[in-house]
Amino acid sequence: MKRLFAALLVAALPVISTAAHAADIKKGEDLVNKGGCIACHGAGLDKPIAPNYPKLAGQYQSYLFHALQQYQTKHQTPLYGRNNPIMGGIVAQYNRQDLEDIAAYIASLKGDLYIRDEMH
Numbered sequence: 198m199k200r201l202f203a204a205l206l207v208a209a210l211p212v213i214s215t216a217a218h219a220a221d222i223k224k225g226e227d228l229v230n231k232g233g234c235i236a237c238h239g240a241g242l243d244k245p246i247a248p249n250y251p252k253l254a255g256q257y258q259s260y261l262f263h264a265l266q267q268y269q270t271k272h273q274t275p276l277y278g279r280n281n282p283i284m285g286g287i288v289a290q291y292n293r294q295d296l297e298d299i300a301a302y303i304a305s306l307k308g309d310l311y312i313r314d315e316m317h
C-alpha cells in the first residue's frame with residue numbers, strides 16, 4: 198500500500214508542478230467572492246445591476262483575462278488598454294496569476310454567455 202502510494206505520488210508530481218502555473222478555478226472563486234464582484238455584476242455574475250454593467254458568467258476565459266489585464270494602468274497604451282475608472286480601481290490589487298484564476302472561474306460559470314455546450 199505504501200509502495201503504491203509512493204508510485205502514485207511520483208507519477209503525479211510532474212502534473213502538480215505544471216499545474217502551479219495553470220489557472221486555478223477554486224482560487225479564482227475565492228478572489229471573486231472576496232472582491233465583491235457580485236455587487237455590480239450581480240448574482241452568479243450574470244445579473245448586472247445596470248444595463249451598462251456587463252454580464253460575465255460563461256464568457257470565454259481568454260477574453261476575460263485580457264479584459265481584466267487591460268483595466269490595469271500598466272497595460273494601457275493608446276492601442277491596448279481600457280480606462281474605466283471603476284474596474285481600473287478594482288484590478289489594481291491583482292497580479293497576473295490572480296487574473297488568470299479569476300478568468301478561469303468566471304468562464305466556468307454557466308451564465309447566458311456560456312454557449313460552448315450548445316455548439317456541440
Ligand code: HEC
Nearest residue numbers: 229232233234236237250251261264265281283284287299
Ligand atoms: C462598482 C461596480 C463594479 C464592481 C464591484 C466590479 N465591476 Fe467589473 N465592471 C463594472 C463596469 C461598470 C464594467 C464595464 C466597464 C467598461 O465599460 O469598460 C465592468 C467590466 C468588467 C469586465 C469586462 C467585461 C467585458 O465583457 O469586457 C470584467 C471581466 C469585470 N468587470 C470583472 C470584474 C471582477 C472580476 C470583479 C470583482 C473582482 C468586478 N468586475 C467588480 C463594474 C464593476
